[in-house]
Amino acid sequence: MKHPVTPDGRYFVVRGRLWRMSNxxxxxxxxxxxxxxxxxxxxxxxxxxxxxxxxxxxxxxxxxxxxxxxxxERGPVWWDDGSPDLNRHMVKNTTYADWYAKTGRSGPEGS
Structure with a gap:
């Protein structure tokens, strides 16, 4: 897997930053x-x-x-559970931080 995808499929991570997936x-x-x-x-x-x-x-x-x-990938979110849009946020500052740490990519080479 080149870039890890969050468990809910909303984002992928590049250099420690979340990017919104397509709908x-x-x-x-x-x-x-x-x-x-x-x-x-x-x-x-x-x-x-x-x-x-x-x-x-x-x-x-x-x-x-x-x-x-x-x-x-931009504009209104495509999910409907009220979760905020975290596009372009650093994953370590979001609710995905623990998940990302478990991917083994949270060090300097993976962030």
């Missing part, structure tokens, strides 16, 4: 379309940066944000 309620066809849209937008960001085109870059960043929101 598991999205069907595979739709997820595939949205993922392609996200990757296209990310390439547009790269290309706009290389061309030093701030207007194109801003539009590309908006397209990335739109795709991430459609996937459920």
């Amino acid at each position: 598991p309620g999205i069907g595979e066809d739709e997820r595939s379309k949205l993922t392609k849209r996200l990757m296209t937008a990310r390439r547009a960001v790269r290309d706009a940066e290389a061309q030093e085109d701030p207007k194109a870059e801003a539009a590309a960043h908006r397209a990335v944000d739109d795709a991430k929101r459609a996937l459920g």
Whole structure:
């Protein structure tokens, strides 16, 4: 497993930080379309940066944000139990701290 996923499937952890997973309620066809849209937008960001085109870059960043929101990685949470959104929080400062410590990745090399 490259990045550990929280037991509830809401986040994965990279360098000790939580990142929200895509909404598991999205069907595979739709997820595939949205993922392609996200990757296209990310390439547009790269290309706009290389061309030093701030207007194109801003539009590309908006397209990335739109795709991430459609996937459920940003914006309103996709779960309905009232739990807060901990996206981008350091895992050690959250209710997932004990779980993460048990993964063996909570040291400097895993955080």
